[in-house]
Amino acid sequence: MNIALLLEMAAEAAPDRIGLVCDGKRWSYVQLLAAARGAVELIEASGASHVALLDESSEAAVIALFGAGLAGVPYCPLNYRLADADLAGLLDRIAPALIVGDVARVEKLSQGKGHKTFARADFVAGAIGAAVPEGREYDEGVGIAVQLFTSGTTAAPKAAILRHSNLLSYILGTVEFAGADEADAALVCVPPYHIAGISALMSSIYAQRRIVMLPAFAPESWLKLAEAEGVTNAFVVPTMLARIIDTLDKGHSANIASLRAISYGGGKMPLEIIQRALELFPSTGFTNAYGLTETSSTVALLGPGEHRDAHGSDDPKARARLASVGIPLPTVEIEIRDEDGNCCATGEAGEIYVRGDQVSGEYKEKSALTADGWFPTRDAGYLDEEGYLFLSGRADDVIVRGGENMSPGEIEDVLLTHPDIADAAAVAIPSVEWGEAVGIAVVVRDGQPQPPEAELKELIRARLRSSRVPDKVLFVSELPYNEMGKLLRREVKVLLAN
Numbered sequence: 001m002n003i004a005l006l007l008e009m010a011a012e013a014a015p016d017r018i019g020l021v022c023d024g025k026r027w028s029y030v031q032l033l034a035a036a037r038g039a040v041e042l043i044e045a046s047g048a049s050h051v052a053l054l055d056e057s058s059e060a061a062v063i064a065l066f067g068a069g070l071a072g073v074p075y076c077p078l079n080y081r082l083a084d085a086d087l088a089g090l091l092d093r094i095a096p097a098l099i100v101g102d103v104a105r106v107e108k109l110s111q112g113k114g115h116k117t118f119a120r121a122d123f124v125a126g127a128i129g130a131a132v133p134e135g136r137e138y139d140e141g142v143g144i145a146v147q148l149f150t151s152g153t154t155a156a157p158k159a160a161i162l163r164h165s166n167l168l169s170y171i172l173g174t175v176e177f178a179g180a181d182e183a184d185a186a187l188v189c190v191p192p193y194h195i196a197g198i199s200a201l202m203s204s205i206y207a208q209r210r211i212v213m214l215p216a217f218a219p220e221s222w223l224k225l226a227e228a229e230g231v232t233n234a235f236v237v238p239t240m241l242a243r244i245i246d247t248l249d250k251g252h253s254a255n256i257a258s259l260r261a262i263s264y265g266g267g268k269m270p271l272e273i274i275q276r277a278l279e280l281f282p283s284t285g286f287t288n289a290y291g292l293t294e295t296s297s298t299v300a301l302l303g304p305g306e307h308r309d310a311h312g313s314d315d316p317k318a319r320a321r322l323a324s325v326g327i328p329l330p331t332v333e334i335e336i337r338d339e340d341g342n343c344c345a346t347g348e349a350g351e352i353y354v355r356g357d358q359v360s361g362e363y364k365e366k367s368a369l370t371a372d373g374w375f376p377t378r379d380a381g382y383l384d385e386e387g388y389l390f391l392s393g394r395a396d397d398v399i400v401r402g403g404e405n406m407s408p409g410e411i412e413d414v415l416l417t418h419p420d421i422a423d424a425a426a427v428a429i430p431s432v433e434w435g436e437a438v439g440i441a442v443v444v445r446d447g448q449p450q451p452p453e454a455e456l457k458e459l460i461r462a463r464l465r466s467s468r469v470p471d472k473v474l475f476v477s478e479l480p481y482n483e484m485g486k487l488l489r490r491e492v493k494v495l496l497a498n
Contacts, residue, residue, distance in 0.1 A: 002141030003164050004069045006171060006206045007033050013178055014208055021185075021229060022059050022213040029205070032062055038130035039067025040138065042123070046116035048098035050147065053077040053192055054087075055101030056215040060120045061192040062201055063127050064100055065146075069164065072139030073098075074147040077193035081483065084109055090149055090157065091115070141165075146198060147364065148293050151482065159364035160293045162195075169357035170296040171202050173331040180209035187226055187234040189214040194484055196266055196289075199297035200235055209233065219247040223254035230258040235289075237266040237485035242273050245280060257283075261304070265289040267485030268391070268409070270416065270423070271323055278311050290325035290389065292377055294368070296358040299334065300389050302326030317384075323413075324388040332356035334389060335374070336382055349382045349407060351395045380407065397489055399428040400436050401467055408489070411438065411470075414463045415456065420448040423479050425492045429472055437471040439496040443478055450475055472496055 007029065010019060015030035027035075043051055051068035053061055053075075061077065068075035076094055078087065080102060088109040091097075096114030099106050103117040118126065141164035149157040186204045188211055190197040204211045212229045214222060217240055226234065236244070241264055248254075262277070262284055269288065277286065285304025291297040302325055310322035328334040333355045336344040344350040353374045361368045361375030369375055380398060381391040392407040399406040408426040415424035423443040431437035444450050453473040461469050480491040 001164060001168055002069050002139055003145050003167050003202065004036065004066045004138070005141075005168070006202055007036060007066050009177065010205050010208050014182075017182060017208060018210050019205060019208070020059055020062060020211045020213065022057075023215070025059070027059060027062075029208075032059075032066070032205075034132075035059075035063045035124065035127040036066035036070060037132050037136070037138075038127040039063050039123070040071045040136075041130040041132060042118075042126050043067060043071040043073055043098055046096075046098040047114075048073060048096055048116060050074050050076045050094040050097040052091075052094055052097045052099040053101055054080050054099055054106060055120055055192070056080070057188065057192045057197065057213050058120055058215060059213075060100050060123055061197075062205075062211075063124060065198065065201060067127065069141065069145055070138040072141075072143060074144040074161075076147040076149075077198075078149070079191070079193045086157075093159070094147075141168075148193065148195060148198075150293065151486075160360070161362040161364055162293075162296055162360050163362075166296045166358050166360045167199075167202065169331070170199065170298070171206050173358065174298070174329065175203045175206050177206055178208045180204075180207040182208075182210075183230065184232045185210040185212050185229050187212045187214060187222065187229070187231040189217045189222060189240065190235060190237065190266070191483055194266070195291070195293045195297050196235060196237075196484070204233075219243040220252065223247065223252065223256065226256045226259060227254045231256070232258055233261045233263075234259065235263045235265075237483075238264060238269045238273060239267070239481055239485040241277060242270070245273065245276055248280060249276075259284050261285045261287065263287040263289050265291065265298070265325075267481070267487065271413075272416070274307070274322060275311060278307060288325050290391070292354075292379075294359065294361050294375060294377075295332070295354055295356075296360065298329065299332045299354050299356070299359075300325045300328045302388075321384075321386075321388050324384075324390045326389065327387055328389065329356075331358065334383070337376075344382065346385050347382055349380055349392055352377045352379045352381050352389070352391075394489075397427070399426070399438055401431070401438065402434040404467055406438065406468060410464065411440065411460060411468055414460055415440065415442060417463075418451065418456065418459060420445055420451050421456075422446075425479050425487055425489065426470070427489050427493050427496065429493070429496050431471065438468060439472040439474070439493075440470040441474045441476050441479060441492050441495055443476060 011029040011033040019029040020027040091110035146162040288302040289298040290300040336350040392409040411426040422445040428436040429439035480488040
């Protein structure tokens with residue numbers, strides 16, 4: 001099956017229902033489907049091997065995603081925030097491509113590669129105006145639907161492959177067809193080149209929930225649009241939620257009583273932020289969604305009831321689950337394994353492995369799956385006795401001090417209990433004696449005094465043990481995060497090396 005089946009079903013069931021709102025323009029499902037079919041004519045005429053988007057979110061993202069699917073060509077949205085040198089390398093790797101968005105930049109960085117470029121408005125107009133032959137046949141969906149480049153921390157980005165079967169397995173296994181009321185609206189503000197943005201489009205279309213698109217996030221714009229469109233559902237990353245809360249706490253008013261559900265993911269959610277969100281939005285259900293590009297989005301959920309139960313519990317063990325990412329989806333399996341590949345005991349940290357039909361674990365370069373279909377996520381974590389999954393950072397981020405493995409997350413969680421610390425990061429720094437030692441970078445709350453280094457070291461020593469005490473403490477104005485709220489530890493290491 002082709003991922004375009006989701007849009008075809010929506011257009012057949014409710015042709016005139018509004019499926020997308022962007023920059024004031026409203027698109028029905030039948031209009032979106034007609035434009036996607038028109039886009040096929042543009043794609044085939046270009047001879048492109050990929051369909052790329054180098055732009056913010058817009059109707060072009062929806063049309064290109066499903067148009068590429070119908071044409072049997074991988075959809076490859078690109079990070080328009082990349083430096084020119086990095087973007088040029090990716091453009092060369094997908095040549096020749098039909099590219100929608102920043103025409104001038106593509107032509108500057110990738111001349112002579114055979115790319116066919118369209119400005120956003122020209123692509124949309126061309127798709128709408130294309131002559132589609134009667135009885136036109138489309139791709140059956142047996143190949144690659146989406147190709148996403150990983151962020152690439154120490155090496156060239158890998159091209160993660162998601163097939164039609166992976167994405168459909170996730171949507172069909174987690175979303176009820178036409179399950180949304182006509183008034184339901186989902187505010188989408190995550191970048192189009194992230195799996196969360198792609199899955200948000202597909203899941204809302206299949207549920208027939210109106211997509212309200214915010215091309216560039218700002219908390220004031222988010223609140224204004226949520227109020228104007230009566231938004232009922234939203235997905236945010238932790239940094240977005242923190243900025244929304246800060247804006248409201250500073251007195252910004254907005255009538256967002258319609259907001260029934262907020263999902264979040266993409267990075268670690270500070271405990272104090274979700275606690276404040278639960279207080280600020282008492283009638284809103286919060287869901288923590290954990291997933292990866294290679295797993296077609298979500299593989300574990302902490303649902304609304306579990307958020308409220310944990311937040312209101314007097315039991316420390318139950319309350320701690322507010323910091324978890326919840327229970328694995330019924331459609332996937334999750335195991336925690338040690339360095340030798342053996343399954344860890346309950347509560348024992350190791351690397352998270354995932355298996356299921358939605359899990360691709362495939363790159364254009366090679367597959368990362370084990371012989372029996374498990375995908376090693378490179379995320380570290382553990383499962384408690386009730387099956388709740390807790391993350392403790394990337395497996396690559398583990399600090400190895402004198403042969404002892406330490407999780408940065410446990411050190412950071414302790415630092416964040418200090419009343420004057422707003423944010424913290426722990427990373428490995430070189431040590432002649434131990435090989436690696438702990439270095440920490442901390443952000444002090446606005447208006448609060450800088451706590452003595454000795455005080456922070458004693459806090460860690462008292463709550464954990466002496467081996468976790470940092471050799472170096474650095475106070476910074478802010479920590480480096482990417483647009484999805486992921487801490488850039490490699491940049492923290494650079495700060496601590498100076």
